[in-house]
Amino acid sequence: MTGDKSFEEVEKAFQNFVEADPTYSAQVTVHVRGDRVIDLVSGALAADSLVPVFSTSKGATAIVVAMLLQQGRLDLDAAVARYWPEFAANGKESITVRQLLSHQAGLPGVDGGFTIEESWEHDALAERLAAQRPYWRPGAACMYHALTIGTLADELVRRIDGRSVGVFFADEVARRRGIDAWLGLPASEDARVVDFLLPTAEELAAGPLPPSSPDPIVATSLPVGDPFALITRVNEEGSRRAGQPASGMLASARGLAAMYASLRHVVNGEPPVLDDATMAAMSQIQFAGLELGTDLPIRFGVLFQAPCPPRWPFGGVGAFGHDGAGGSLAFFDPGVDVAFGYTVQRLALPGGMDARAVELARLVRGAVTAR
């Protein structure tokens, strides 16, 4: 697939990254108009290695939500409580699905905090979230619900479909298309998993692990007593099996790119997952502004990130996707019909989309629009 003259620059850039850092272990796969045009790996990763992708998981969860939307089973403007009656507690009666799934509902955590295990086990945390008073007036602000957004979306999907996000995604999207992305990895695939690597002592000395905010509201979104558990415990079997829909996915770049390509294109004989109107509804910006707690500019569609340069400069208008704390990035850019998947084994400081992934995406876009 590689070798197309148009993408030589992308390949060259990837090789440069390898030369600059001999330990650089990454995968990048790109589909253009449904065809796989880039498929590169480096370092300790094979093309079929499965890497923890952290919040890039949210893209798979968003696809499940989009399918329910397209099937007419979910109304973004309905109250969450219509599907999940217990949610109508403590001032949450009129929170809409749209607000809930764009980090605006004020539920980044629960009083007293929650543990990483609770996020893996789902039920008790969903129940606590249903009972929680929002930390802000719903709609008044947007702050990244790093973990709870997965629990909230999961419970919503379970109430509508009966299946969890992970099972729905496996059944309806991934397995039938041979897409190598897993929200809940079976032991049979464990051999392909690579351990995620934390920064070296030298790297850490140069800058703190994200997120380390002095703002107490931000702390509510992270596991109590162990704010970095999301990252430091990702290699545990519990994390892999749980496949928490906000952060627990294992995937290869091939899997991520195919996942996004499948939205518009036939993959493995299966029909496209979404129509363009559904993609437009999901990618529509639901919040744009400064994030509560960090004061950084953010833009969210429905669960998906929207391009937000210079922080999230991954695509054109209408593009949608998600990055992960470790450095991974995956998105679809419908305007140029590019599906992009990128994983990296070692935490790419300062966290969030690896600058190398952003550069590769930029070069892909240049190659495609230059044609």
Added chain:
Amino acid sequence: MTGDKSFEEVEKAFQNFVEADPTYSAQVTVHVRGDRVIDLVSGALAADSLVPVFSTSKGATAIVVAMLLQQGRLDLDAAVARYWPEFAANGKESITVRQLLSHQAGLPGVDGGFTIEESWEHDALAERLAAQRPYWRPGAACMYHALTIGTLADELVRRIDGRSVGVFFADEVARRRGIDAWLGLPASEDARVVDFLLPTAEELAAGPLPPSSPDPIVATSLPVGDPFALITRVNEEGSRRAGQPASGMLASARGLAAMYASLRHVVNGEPPVLDDATMAAMSQIQFAGLELGTDLPIRFGVLFQAPCPPRWPFGGVGAFGHDGAGGSLAFFDPGVDVAFGYTVQRLALPGGMDARAVELARLVRGAVTAR
């Protein structure tokens, strides 16, 4: 009119601008309590020269909207679709007039882009805008709709009144009062038009032409493939005849100042255009915050800009007006009863209200409040 001791400082400042830049070609006219107290020109401009004023046009369009509001024919809180049924497509059913006319509706452009000619011709672009899905959840953000706000307001006015914004403005405001401001210039007036001048090579070398944003959402608001067409093609006959309500006005400073003075005062024997309650409704801040795409602070009333220092420091509380990309500025400040008009022939970098106009407005305010 000039020579009033109170305004000597204003005149002196204008003369200083002339001395500092011998090519400075500008007009400035100011009415205080209905009386013309300042009326100056320089360089290549005569007092009756007509200059392209770019977005200062939006002030004239806003006045038309205000008249419909005052006449009870337009409700700012009504859905746009009440007046324009085709607009109720793709999630726009409940967008209010208020949102539409304060750059909050998410319609800075259309999928696939639009050309400058489409903005001049109106009909097809209005139809495309009616069919478009908003790029953001209406009300979730505010981003300047540099051109489409004119098309949107124009179609709204046409649906209510039958006449276009340009014809309504000519019939009901400008012609009967002898106000020299034109949204759609007849050939008979062409001889008074001066060509707008682009920056010199030296000026350009010192800084880029605005707007040149890397943010794809901003690009949607500008003509596709030719983002500077709004500026570079303003001298074409097509632009003059079209009088696009967002950017196509030709006017003298006398015309601009008289236009704003006529809101409260008798001009040419004609009654005031607006009552104070209508002005207060139009100048009420509808959005205040950081603009999507630029992250700069902005404040919009209904179509009018509201003072927003330090970027738009043109008046006191309740003042309303608009600037233009080329450097023009015109506004009414009801608290001190000042109507201000300013044009300039050469693009005043970095674009938007000329710093010299801002300084003149500041001196006028000082002179009036010192009395």
Added chain:
Amino acid sequence: MTGDKSFEEVEKAFQNFVEADPTYSAQVTVHVRGDRVIDLVSGALAADSLVPVFSTSKGATAIVVAMLLQQGRLDLDAAVARYWPEFAANGKESITVRQLLSHQAGLPGVDGGFTIEESWEHDALAERLAAQRPYWRPGAACMYHALTIGTLADELVRRIDGRSVGVFFADEVARRRGIDAWLGLPASEDARVVDFLLPTAEELAAGPLPPSSPDPIVATSLPVGDPFALITRVNEEGSRRAGQPASGMLASARGLAAMYASLRHVVNGEPPVLDDATMAAMSQIQFAGLELGTDLPIRFGVLFQAPCPPRWPFGGVGAFGHDGAGGSLAFFDPGVDVAFGYTVQRLALPGGMDARAVELARLVRGAVTAR
């Protein structure tokens, strides 16, 4: 009460402040789990001195509002006009109590301005506010209503209860518990009042008095013609007697700390003032973002400030309180059950919560969470 080993660091810090500035006259009192654990004074202040606390007053007003909420006599989501029919004028029909009491209603002032005496006398200003068109679309922005929020809350309370905020607070909260905080000081207590001190000429030379904003919208919130009257006239008898609910309180730190401690604990045999659900409703963030006019980050609950580091870093999630222009600070932090009161006699530049108070609060939190 002092001398508990855990709080030695707090006491040491206070002594350091005294040594660094021999004129430092302050009071600090802290309750932890209802027990008074810190109680310090310095300089010209005795433990029972009464100090003007400026906007720290708003905390007492918020407590009155919270009591009405808890008693089911006030609905935060109701229109203000439900309780105050005259308020339904000029586009204010649907402003909610929640918006009104979180600085979002667009009523920082009135056309033509208001004097400090009008804020003391209440009735005429309340009437003018009821007639005023909001300066911004209600809910579109948040800007501190330095004085009018007191008038607005006061009128709301009067309409519901018949008593003013000051009388309600004295009757239901302060007098029966022996809490030394007064919204409307009787002459019998005047002997304990200390004059508030303005900055020295040296201090002023080093930086301007706040607020001195060139933004006209900010000016609407301050007395017309005398923007610093709020500060410079605080020692007048008129100010003391009026006890304007936004700024007119006199209190000792003992009073402030006891006021917040009484929310959860028995004081003087009287039952706790509020239940935890009411505190959560009042502390829920109603606005978070950049303040209109200053572009600084702010977070407001219902009348209370919410912690907003780095500007208002006074507590954990769910903490609520208020600072005053002179430097005072008082709050309750339910997570650690800390009630904190601080007064200072001389304006602590640049105004708002004294950095020393913030440091003391930080040390208290550290001592409590380290236990």
